[in-house]
Amino acid sequence: xxxxxxxxxxxxxxxxxxxxxxxxxxxxxxxxxxxxxxxxxxxxxxxxxxxxxxxxxxxxxxxxxxxxxxxxxxxxxxxxxxxxxxxxxxxxxxxxxxxxxxxxxxxxxxxxxxxxxxxxxxxxxxxxxxxxxxxxxxxxxxxxxxxxxxxxxxxxxxxxxxxxxxxxxxxxxxxxxxxxxxxxxxxxxxxxxxxxxxxxxxxxxxxxxxxxxxxxxxxxxxxxxxxxxxxxxxxx
Amino acid sequence: xxxxxxxxxxxxxxxxxxxxxxxxxxxxxxxxxxxxxxxxxxxxxxxxxxxxxxxxxxxxxxxxxxxxxxxxxxxxxxxxxxxxxxxxxxxxxxxxxxxxxx
Numbered sequence: 001x002x003x004x005x006x007x008x009x010x011x012x013x014x015x016x017x018x019x020x021x022x023x024x025x026x027x028x029x030x031x032x033x034x035x036x037x038x039x040x041x042x043x044x045x046x047x048x049x050x051x052x053x054x055x056x057x058x059x060x061x062x063x064x065x066x067x068x069x070x071x072x073x074x075x076x077x078x079x080x081x082x083x084x085x086x087x088x089x090x091x092x093x094x095x096x097x098x099x100x101x102x103x104x105x106x107x108x109x110x111x112x113x114x115x116x117x118x119x120x121x122x123x124x125x126x127x128x129x130x131x132x133x134x135x136x137x138x139x140x141x142x143x144x145x146x147x148x149x150x151x152x153x154x155x156x157x158x159x160x161x162x163x164x165x166x167x168x169x170x171x172x173x174x175x176x177x178x179x180x181x182x183x184x185x186x187x188x189x190x191x192x193x194x195x196x197x198x199x200x201x202x203x204x205x206x207x208x209x210x211x212x213x214x215x216x217x218x219x220x221x222x223x224x225x226x227x228x229x230x231x232x233x234x235x236x
Numbered sequence: 237x238x239x240x241x242x243x244x245x246x247x248x249x250x251x252x253x254x255x256x257x258x259x260x261x262x263x264x265x266x267x268x269x270x271x272x273x274x275x276x277x278x279x280x281x282x283x284x285x286x287x288x289x290x291x292x293x294x295x296x297x298x299x300x301x302x303x304x305x306x307x308x309x310x311x312x313x314x315x316x317x318x319x320x321x322x323x324x325x326x327x328x329x330x331x332x333x334x335x336x337x338x
Contacts, residue, residue, distance in 0.1 A: 093259035112261065
C-alpha cells in the first residue's frame with residue numbers, strides 16, 4: 001500500500017513539474033532559436049549546434065562559447081572560461097539540495113544535469129517539498145524546448161517575426177518577476193534579499209565584472225548580509 | 237563534425253555538469269552548519285533580484301523596452317496572475333509596444 005501511494009505521489013510530482021516548466025519552455029524558445037541561428041552564422045554544423053544544446057544545456061555558457069569561437073579562441077581557454085561562468089551552478093545546486101526530497105544519489109545525479117537559472121528559481125520558490133518526479137518533469141520540458149528550438153533556429157535560419165521576437169525577449173525576465181513578486185509581497189526579507197542583490201549586481205556590472213561573477217557575488221553577499229542582520233537583531 | 241569541435245563540446249559538457257552535480261549528490265544537509273544552511277535558503281530570492289536587474293534593461297538598445305516589459309510583468313504578478321499569464325501579458329504588451337515604437 002505504501003509503495004502504491006509513493007508511486008502515485010511521484011507521478012503527480014512529474015505532471016506538476018511538467019506544468020511548472022511551461023513558462024520556462026516558452027521563455028527558452030526565442031533564446032534557443034537565436035542560439036541556433038548564431039551557431040550557424042558562427043560556422044558550426046547543425047549536428048554540432050544541436051549536440052552542444054543536448055550535452056551542455058546552459059544558455060549563458062553556449063552563447064559565450066559562440067562568441068569565443070568567433071574570435072578564434074583555443075579549446076582549452078574556452079573550456080576554462082565556461083568552467084568559471086558555471087560557478088553559479090554550484091551555488092544553486094547546494095541551495096536546492098536543502099529543499100529536495102532525499103533520494104538515491106544516481107537519481108539526483110540525473111536531474112542535476114537540468115539545473116539552470118530558470119529550473120532552479122522555479123523549483124526553489126515552490127511551496128512544499130520538491131519530489132524527484134517534479135524535478136524530472138520540470139527539467140524535461142525545459143530541456144526539450146531548449147534542444148528542439150536550437151535545431152529549429154538553425155534549420156529555419158531566421159527567427160520569429162521581428163515584433164514578436166522583440167516582445168519575447170522579455171519572457172524569461174517576466175518569469176523571474178512573476179516568481180519573485182508573490183513572495184516579496186508577503187515577506188520583507190525576500191524583498192530585501194532581491195533588492196540588495198539587484199543593487200550589488202548593478203554595481204558589479206557597472207564595474208565591468210564578468211556577468212557570471214557579478215551574479216554569483218551579488219547573490220552570495222546579499223544572502224550573507226541579510227542573514228547576518230537578522231541574526232544580529234535576534235541577539236539584541 | 238571536426239574532432240576539435242567535438243572535443244570542445246565534450247569539455248564544456250563536463251565542466252558544466254560537474255558543478256551542477258557535486259552539491260546535490262555529495263552534500264549532506266545534516267553535515268552543513270545551520271548558518272550556512274540559512275544562507276543557502278536565501279539564495280533563490282537573492283539570485284532572482286540579480287537575474288532581473290540590471291539585465292532586463294539591456295534586452296534592447298532602447299531602454300524603454302525593458303521598462304515596459306518588466307512593468308507589465310510586475311503589474312500582472314502584483315495583481316496575482318499565475319506565472320504563465322504573467323509571461324504572456326508581458327510578451328504581448330511588449331510586442332504591441334515594439335509594433336508601434338520600433
